[in-house]
Amino acid sequence: MSSAPLPGAFAEIAEEFLALTGRDRLQLLLEFSHDLPELPERYIAHPELLEPVPECQSPIFLITEVEGTGREAIAHLFFSAPEEAPTTRGFASILAEALDGRTVGEVLDTPEEVINSLGLGEVVSPLRLNGMAGMLARIKRQLIEKAG
């Protein structure tokens, strides 16, 4: 079975991760976790607008916004996760870097395999990686609802 090439941003992130091994790969995930953008003020004041992601081990909440309609609309992603959950923050940060500002069509076409292509299964365990799949699934569902 041949797999399709990864969408651009994921290909770059995967290259970064796969160039490293073991502890260094984990360090890169930690750097991602530090780089997770802060939640904008309008959501800090209204945490109830965010959707929880129960597939993650630690509490994380996300919300999407779209500019325009249909597949050409631009998708924006926002996440909230506590400092003491660095793995979850790292996952969110990867998705933010790869997908924020892309078109809704591009996000919807992102295959779930991207999550297993980053070489993270062996450093964080496949079970923990389920959390990232849960986030991607929720992002897609929200975008379908919001982009019409």
Next chain:
Amino acid sequence: MTIPADPTPALQEYAHPEKLVTTQWLADRLASGDTDGLVVVESDEDVLLYETGHIPGAVKVDWHLDLNDPVTRDYVDGEGFAKLMDASGITRDTTVVIYGDKSNWWAAYALWVFELFGHEDVRLLDGGRAAWQAEGREMTTSDEGRPAPTTGYPVVQREDAPQRAFREDVLDFLGGPLIDVRSPQEYSGERTHMPDYPQEGTVRGGHIPTARSVPWGRAAAEDGRFRPRAELEAIYREEIGLDPAEPTIVYCRIGERSAHTWFVLTYLLGFESVRNYDGSWTEWGNGVRLPITHGVEPGKVPAR
């Protein structure tokens, strides 16, 4: 035992006070530089927490990645464990102090696995990572003070029987002292996983027939430390009616929260025989011909 037990008076009321150390004891020991024969191990739910900062000199052991064999769906074998110990600078007579996040769930689980291999002296840091941090004690991201790898940890045959229960054991045990330590919602079958936790693919919700519900957290104080012995006795002996002389089995979802209760019953209350059913609800909830009970009552032993 290589290193004398922590003499802190508050610990002495427990059945086996030598299985716990206080944050002050560990901090003093590290500050004195007298760490010969001692290795501190961090074991967390979040696999990156250690990298954000850990107790100086601590090594990381991850339950998922280091202690499990994904092919056999079992713990590592004697060779795998010896290799991990050598890499962690732990010899057979090293005193190991384990701490972690989430009130020491995973630390207790790691301790339980160390004991499957008969490692003599393994202790928990009371209160775990959260207590250490809350007291503003030193954390570092540096490898300095980390023990150098050692060689020659013996290849020990894992001995499961005394402290590990399998599904067949549990099936034969229905009606006996069986404790479900999950949340009340998981016990009743309203949900199959912890609130806000990953769905781990359990098909049925409910509990093992006749199991009593005692959520693990009842044994922990707000600061993550274990509750005083009298409070623990009031829960497990008076309220639930458990008898320390009677063999007891505990379970949860994948065995991590029940390792916490296993530690409480075995070492804090001195129960003679407690086994952790680590297959727990992820196995039982999906198992063919394994009966379950819905609702808040323990239920009856099903006819076989």
